Amino acid sequence: MTPTTEQAALVVNTGSRRGAEAFEEAQRLLVGRGVDVAEAFPVTDPARLRETVEQAVERGRKLIVVGGGDGTFSSVVDVLAGTDVTLGVLPLGTANDLARTLELPLGLAAACETVATGKVVDIDVGRMGGTAFLNVASLGLSVEVANALSPVLKRRLGPLAYPVAAVPAYRRHRAFDVELTFPAGDHAPVRLDHLLQLAVGNGRFYGGGNAVSVQAGIDDHALDVYAIPHGRLRQHVNIARFFRSGGFVEHPEVLHLRTRAVDLATDHPVQVNVDGEVIATTPVSFTVSPNALDVIVPQGSTAARRDRDAR
Incomplete structure (x- = not known):
């Protein structure tokens, strides 16, 4: 119907x-x-x-x-x-x-x-505070990529614009530290240092078809949180091979948690990309409706x- x-x-x-x-x-x-x-x-x-x-x-x-x-x-x-x-x-x-x-x-x-x-x-x-989103909110490399994506590049290349913009973004990325706390008490607080990227997913896909995780869905009443350390290029290449399937969250260097709510604070103000638009700066809080x-x-x-x- x-x-x-x-x-x-x-x-x-x-x-x-x-x-x-x-x-x-x-x-x-x-x-x-x-x-x-x-x-x-x-x-x-x-x-x-x-x-x-x-x-x-x-x-x-x-x-x-x-x-x-x-x-x-x-x-x-x-x-x-x-x-x-x-x-x-x-x-x-x-x-x-x-x-x-x-x-x-x-x-x-x-x-x-x-x-x-x-x-x-x-x-x-x-929800990120009072702002609703459907796919993913993220910090780190994805923000650099979003800032590098011009309308001309997106129109010419379509989804291929994302990996093209990722190369210069990766080179100028500045690592950040983050503290995660969980208001519902489903996880102990977590401190993570020297990160490349952190994402909070409501849906399954982002960045033109990359999966947030193997389990992620838009009807599971949970947020998927993952964090990738800054590390070395070889390590990132190994992780990136599994972006499309979401299997990268099983890499031993990647943190992956599922929760209904998470508060996020960083060592310095970090921009937040929400469904492709850079619209906020840390600290931020996330929930799911x-x-x-x-x-x-x-x-x-x-x-x-x-x-x-x-x-």
Whole structure:
């Protein structure tokens, strides 16, 4: 069952990698598949995405179809989480890691077909203080990579832009020390020195298809925390070989913990990358809100199920 009988709003971030070229085609495809698109908005300024979605919700739209990259979805998730509004996902960005996690097709036509014929599930939402996120928040090398990713590079190379940007980022990386404490008491405090990267994952994928861990999922009501020491290049190459599968967390030098909440402090202020956008600086706190967001996925997707009662 899908909410396609409801009047829908289509909101597309035209600044995302494929957003500008996909807007009109997405509207045509959705209508052609029976989705009642009552209003459609090409948003040129990403800062107005949240406002646009808020206004659509205020007008009573129960299905909001959003097109853009991972940062687009994170920017509007707080408007939809905990409501009876359903999110339809059109992956139009560079990494499209939310789509990968949800087992969504990356092609526009197939993604529109999913909105029209898929099933509604509810997924977890990660929170960094008052900021919601869907995939991963991270410190260290990933921030350097995000800062090196220009819009031109992302448009030209797509997901390949990430490893290309990682080479110069690795060379200029500055190690950091971190203290982890766990408010729920499920782990003892941990101090880690001289790190290359630390990540807190709500979803499964980040960075264009790298897995947070073998166990990570967006419907498991847990955060996956991993930390990679600074170390030597050979050690990092050995770890990086298993990024795609998430098996790198089993490396003896990598710390991996699963928790519902973690507080994080560093020896000096360190920037935090949230779903591809650098938006915060340590210290920060993370929690997870289980089953907080309704989203449409393909009928065959096993990424999540619907646990909440229909409202």
